[in-house]
Amino acid sequence: MTGTWIILGAGSALAKAFAREAAKHGAHLILAGRNPQELATQEQDLRLRGAASVTCALFDAMNEQHRGALVAMAAQAKAPVSLYWAIGTMPEEAAMRADAVLCTQMVNSNFTSAMLTCNALLPLFEQQKAGAIVLLGSVAGDRGRKKNYQYGASKAGLAAYAQGLAAHLSAFQVPVLLVKPGVMDTPMTWGKKNPPLPLGVPEGLAKVCWQRAARGGTLYYPWFWWPIMLAILHLPRKIFNKLNF
Ligand SMILES: NC(=O)c1ccc[n+]([C@@H]2O[C@H](COP(=O)([O-])OP(=O)(O)OC[C@H]3O[C@@H](n4cnc5c(N)ncnc54)[C@H](OP(=O)(O)O)[C@@H]3O)[C@@H](O)[C@H]2O)c1
Known part of the structure; x- marks a missing residue:
């Protein structure tokens, strides 16, 4: 889907891959993020890759002025405007239990x-x-697990919001795609104790997101996380509570 893609959290590894995919298809891009220097570097690269135009916007997740400026920018952008949400943090669970500010920032x-x-x-x-x-949720939102239930709770909230938003926007022909990546090969998971499964590749996810955006719905990536999460969802509570993951 061409027109303009607003990419929030443009400095994220998954967002960068999606921006390259959108550039390849000649989209106009608005890169929204916290690091202007990094956005400027991406801007040049994306122009070379075929983006019709690239504009950068300063965007911190909880800054109302940034949000207002972004809405104004979107109103002037080449239609149709689409949105790709990649902002997120995953601090250590124990650190968040001990630090209300850190936990609030994550949510x-x-x-x-x-x-x-x-x-x-x-x-x-x-x-x-x-x-x-397109909203990046997580498989962690499917069932609150011992090891990451605070992060999971934030993604479960996003999933419920995405469902309702999709229902609301269905009357306006605007699809909403909730993406549930498993463990991806990005800085967010580097150095963490990850499950012994192949890591998802950002470029692969970007391609699938580009193809699926017009259909909306829910997307597990890589695909094998769908049966894994189905099994985890149906584990009896007594067994589930004993598992250390
Ligand atoms: N990697 C995985 O295995 C995985 C799995 C499931 C879901 N996800 C989700 O996918 C999304 C992208 O993750 P990623 O793996 O690409 O991680 P990443 O490279 O660490 O990117 C996270 C992005 O969020 C931005 N961000 C964090 N707090 C922000 C704030 N207050 N305001 C503005 N931007 C903020 C960061 O900005 P800066 O660049 O300025 O720090 C960074 O660009 C996240 O929502 C994550 O939860 C990732």
Whole structure:
């Protein structure tokens, strides 16, 4: 889907791969992130890769002025406007239990800000009756596990929001795709004790997101996380509670 893609969390490894995919298809891009220097470097690269235009926007997840400026920028952008949400943090669970500020920042960046940003852009999506919304959730949102239930709770909130948003926007022909990556090969998981499964490749996910955006729904990536999560969801509680993962 061409037109303009607003990429939030543009410095994220998964967002960078998606921006390269969108550039390849000649899309206009708005890169929104916290690090202007890094965005400027990406801008040049994406132009060389075929993007029709690239604009950078300063965006911190909980900054209302940044959000307002982004909405104004979206209103001027080449239609249809689409959104790719990649902002997120995954601090250590024990650290978040001990630090209310850290826990609040995680919920704000993973969930609250996504909801507020989609809410702010909703009138534009309703009016244009086109475009798409892609939100990066996680398999961690499917069932709260001992090892990462606070992060998982933020992604479960995002999943419920995505379902309702998709239902609302179905009347306006705007698909919402909730992506549930398993463990991906990005800085977020480097150095962590990951399950003994192949890591997802950002470029692969970017390609599938590009192909699936127009259909909406839910996407597990890599595909084998769907049967794994189905099994985990149906584990009896007594067994589930004894597992250390
Ligand atoms: N990697 C995985 O295995 C995996 C699995 C499931 C879901 N996901 C989800 O996929 C998304 C992208 O993750 P990733 O693996 O690409 O991780 P990443 O490279 O660490 O990217 C996370 C991005 O979030 C941005 N960010 C964090 N807090 C922010 C804030 N307050 N305001 C603005 N930006 C903020 C970071 O900005 P800076 O560049 O400025 O730090 C960074 O660009 C996240 O939502 C993550 O939860 C990842």
